[in-house]
Amino acid sequence: MPGFVGPAVAIRVEGLSKVFPGGVRALSDIDLEVREGEFLVVVGLSGSGKSTLLRCINRLVDPTAGRIWIFQREITGAQGAELRRLRRQIAMIFQQFNLVRRHSVLDNVLSGSLGRARLLPSLFLRYPAEDRRLAHEALERVGLRDRPAARADALSGGQQQRVAIARALLQKPKIILADEPVASLDPALRHSLMRHIEALNRDEGLTVVCSLHDVDLVKRYATRLVALREGRLVWEGQPDQFDRRTYREIYGTDAEPASNAMA
Template sequence: MIEFTNVTKIYPNGTKGLNQINLTIEDGEFVSIIGLSGAGKSTLLRSINRLNEVSEGEIKIDGTSITAAKKKELRQIRRNIGMIFQSFNLVKKSTVQKNVISGRLGFYSTLKSIFGLFSKEDYELVNDALKRVGLSDKLQSRSDELSGGQQQRVSIARTLVQQASIILADEPVASLDPITTQMIMKDLQKINRELNRTVIVNLHSVDLAREFSTRIIGLRQGEVVFDGTPNEATNEVLTEIYGADILKEDLGEGQ
């Protein structure tokens, strides 16, 4: 469970990235966060694993405050939170195997991590994860030899090897073509359903949010203006999230 209590983020220039956010995300949900650029989607997502520090309020993961956690405790909490980035965040010249097994780094001492002293069980996790995302034949390929969609699937495999119960995905399909986008979203949905992982994804596409989510959270100017099921995300609700002019343009109305 993830709990936001009165969470506010104020940037040094005075801009409010988040304003009094109160949310509870249950285990096993597939949540899409939607809204205009600058609405606070990435700020909200990255505050969950404290890549962004909040200015006020508290975030708890399974009852433990991540906002108040000291270095050692923060490291332990982050073991349970996987992160998928728009830019894939892979070491391009390293093999797929090395990139995926890096998901285990949080479980090892610094010395063992430096020398790559991973266990046989860890390598078995890598093989299983790559099989799940359909990349078993790419084990020893360099990551920069892969397509964008394949690289994103490598990053998904890395979170599986991490065995994180929470997966955060920040615009994971923004740079991908429509067919590959569907594949990546289906991978995330399968992980959510079959492994009961909590998946929270930032999306620009309302259609994708409606198709794959169990819950949609709409942000506008750092505030939650919608929180409901895909069926409840009506055109009227989208108008509140995006504004009438934006909605009209996106839906191709009035043309």
């Protein structure tokens, strides 16, 4: 009998490959394990397969080969209701926020609960009182308490991304996938946005898999790092091991980190 059992494996990826219909090979034979409560950051050039990897985990993209487990339940091959049940545990935050632009802020937040909502009321944008309360709470947490009725596209980029985080909260997920969550935001807002995601990781114990560009952010928020290059996992380590030499290895010899954050 083992004396100590480490945190459970939240995501297990085995031999994952993705070839898009045009013949573009986005991912080649990825093996990866993400433990519960980790803040895993995925780095790599644009086009290195970061987005595809994240989208394979919740099956927005169907892998060409390989298997993925979410808390020991296989999501590759899951269909219909089972796939939706697994997706409910995985909230996603997108670079372009992907709000329903013509819906109100509140309706956008509430749409996070669609996975458990009853079909008919949800089609008429009706939600249980409990979820509405949660939605207001979530908006309060991201500092948007006073604008629930505003149309989503009337908000600034930073505000829209915070609505997206509130939407993710309403999903009551165990895992958060964040695909370049701050790449479309003003640099001044990036840390404040990342801190919201960090809070979910630290306070709620949510597992986060996040792709990032900015070295500053990578070193500040990651508990572990993996690097992709041309669809292959080329490096894995702790944030403090992410030095200039590794950076060149991952991004190519022409690359230079944008800041002095790197020793």
